[in-house]
Amino acid sequence: MPGGLIVGKVTDANTQAGVDGATVTSTDAPADDTTTVATPDDPKVGDGFYWTFSHATGNHPVSAAATHYTTATATADIAPDSTTSVNLSLKAGQLKVTPASIAKTVAWGKSAAQTVTVTNTGTAPATLKLGERSGGVVVQQAGAPLDLVQGSYSPLPLAGKAAASGGAAAKSAAKPADSVQSASGDAWQPIADLPVTLGDNAVETYQGTVYSAFGYDGRDTLNDMYAYSTNSGAWTKLASARDLREAPVHGLIDGKIYVTGGWGVGVQPDPKTEIYDIATDTWSTGANSPKPYGGVGSAVVNGKLYSVGGCTASGCGFTDVTVYDPQTDTWASVAPYPEPVSWSSCGGIGGKLYCSGGTRTAGSTTHAYVYDPATDSWSAIADQPTDAWGAAYTVANGMLLVEGGATQSGRVLSNQVWAYQPSDNTWTALPNANASLYRGGGSVGFYAVGGMAGAGTPTKVAEVLPGYDQPETTDVTWLSESTGTVTVQPGASATVTVTVDASAPEVTQPGVYSALLTLGTDTPYRLAPSSVSMTIKPPATWGKIAGAVTAPGGAPIVAATVQINTSAAHYTLKTGKDGTYELWLNVHSNPLQVVAAKDGFQPAVATVRISKGATTTQNFTLLKD
Incomplete structure (x- = not known):
């Protein structure tokens, strides 16, 4: 059969690494195509290797394409009954987002803004898509050994x-x-x-x-x-x-x-x-x-x-x-x-x-x-x-x-x-x-x-x-961005304003609120999400009540109900896995009636007065029925 072999590598123009899974095609004979692969048995060749037979000989264009890359084309002088080497380099955008994390301290009911810079260090235009996710960064610990x-x-x-x-x-x-x-x-x-x-x-x-x-x-x-x-x-x-x-x-x-x-x-x-x-x-x-x-x-x-x-x-x-x-x-x-x-x-x-x-x-x-x-x-x-x-x-x-x-x-x-x-x-x-x-x-x-x-x-x-633990639809009400998408040309930069707002409906207590700014791109490179934290200072007239609910002997009582009653409002809390609870309130709410209860235990009641800018501790030991 007349024709010749085309052999070469497809590499990333930004990293010079081989690109596996790219499709290499003879433009004039589209049926002559192949896919680049890794060559673990021959480390001198490296990743992104391909070879294919070409029915066409002489000067013909050869193209390489891969997801999130721009298609590259080169002209090959394909020698009959021989091997012709053709290497192709794929261009792609490559984004860098700074700062990598955002931390703001704001007063109760106020807001703060952070300018985020998006820079394209790659060789093709790139688009960044921003999203939100409740909760902080997931810190991965060691998994179990592989068990087949x-x-x-x-x-x-x-x-x-x-x-x-x-x-x-x-x-x-x-x-x-x-x-x-x-x-x-x-x-x-x-x-x-x-x-x-x-x-x-x-x-x-x-x-x-x-x-x-x-x-x-x-x-x-x-x-x-x-x-x-x-x-x-x-x-x-x-x-x-x-x-x-x-x-x-x-x-x-x-x-x-x-x-x-x-x-x-x-x-x-x-x-x-x-x-x-x-x-x-x-x-x-x-x-x-x-x-x-x-x-x-x-x-x-x-x-x-x-x-x-x-x-x-x-x-x-x-x-x-x-x-x-x-x-x-x-x-x-x-x-x-x-x-x-x-x-x-x-x-x-x-x-x-x-x-x-x-x-x-x-x-x-x-x-x-x-x-x-x-x-x-x-x-x-x-x-x-x-x-x-x-x-x-x-x-x-x-x-x-x-x-x-x-x-x-x-x-x-x-x-x-x-x-x-x-x-x-x-x-x-x-x-x-x-x-x-x-x-x-x-x-x-x-x-x-x-x-x-x-x-x-x-x-x-x-x-x-x-x-x-975040369901599919997540809207962080206290976090917003000036735009959801931004496209950046090679060598250029763009800015996005990220705002945290302590007056959002989701914000009910002073403390530290955490979220993630997700960063999706149309490039081959994954961007880690940016952590966002908002620390809200309590108003000057507020104080905190906190404590633990335990059984005799000191064992924490999980999911105990703590009812805090004031002259103007009622608050119902549940103790965590360590048996603790806490709540910030205006000192004008004094005095507080605090009731701790759990099925199988006798309830307990206390009267508490909180102080400005301080934590007042009220612990409960519940006796079994």
Whole structure:
């Protein structure tokens, strides 16, 4: 066949590092293309290497393209029956934001501003998109060692005959349920065990409570609902649903948990939609799902519940995507998923649906996609680093979080944790979890609750990675920016004014308020968020009352109620995990009547007078009833 080889490297014009994953194409013969790769077996070559055969010879343009780079083109004199070297350099913007953090001290009810400079040190125009997130910087501690558990892990239902044919090998190969947390780190923190062993459960977090519903306990499919209080540190059994379900679709919308699908009686997908009202601890029903499945990727986007792919009783991997609107109690079908899938990890971010990973009856995938409801279309995004499926997942802090799951086409359980950030289309490794599990539930927190140590071995394990507690929609009322986006040319700078406002409705007490200024770019380089702190000084006429509520012997009483009554107002506080409370008030509120109470204890009352600019301590020791 006439033609010649083209060989070379594609590099980053800013860093001179090789760019893997770039597409190199012969412009005059588009079918002659290839993708650059790393060459770990030949370090002298380095990353960004490519070779491809060209049917065209002589002078022809060759182009290289990669996400977040401008396309580069060079003319190659392609010699027939020989090798021609063509190197290409890709230009991109590269932004620097200063200062890296903002700290302001303001008087009560006042505001302060900070000028932030954005400089483009790269070789192409770049755009910065600013966002807000409550809370401070997440300080990552050491995760557990990587723990890969060999086995054969089935995506099929675990209850009934379907599990019998697919679970025996995994059951014998996996770790016992009581040893899955033997290799622990400092990042993920164990919480109280579930009251029962459980996998294939639906998990949601709402106002400081983690809910776990349905699932498989190793013998039976359940309809139970359990709630974990982050204040008391204990699980409580709540009202049970009507139907039994294993691995259902689920989502939290306006204080209600919507559940449908999942394998029910006879391991057939259950079409009934059940709705749990958190405020009343009651269940009701909605419109039946037109295409129920188990092992589904589910998420809430714009107040609607999405169901992506799934499994029947005997097979996995479907492209069906349906959406439930609670306002009209109706279901609709939308654009199908780009490939057959089940057990994917999904989440709603910025009004779009993101899904990654997943499996079919045979084989799994690293592919990830985003769905835009406005255009009813799916688009490819950066692949998930591993082919994890059946992971515990959620959306928090503006990212899709994926913990554990089965990898290597269902032959290995992993404790790896990944975070996908849509603003720059990148995946980042988070600390490894303490347990290698799959088919458990995840929720904002980042909580991972239950899961399987083998195809038929559910666990009681529950753990949390602190710091990932911000739901998808976050507006920091006391923080604002003069613009949401700014585009900067190479070598140029621009400024943004960031304002902190102590008069915002969110500000109810003096003290230190923390937030993050998120920095998304259209460049290949990720920017760490900027921390923002606002320290509010109390007015001159204010004082603070503080103290602790303990049991005899000094043990703190968690979630005790502290009622502070004045002639003009009443304040209700809850003690923290260390049993403490505090509140700033105007000294004109004196005297204060303070009541401490907790179920199972006798209440205590004290009269307190606070002083200007000082802390008055009032401790309580509650006697048991």
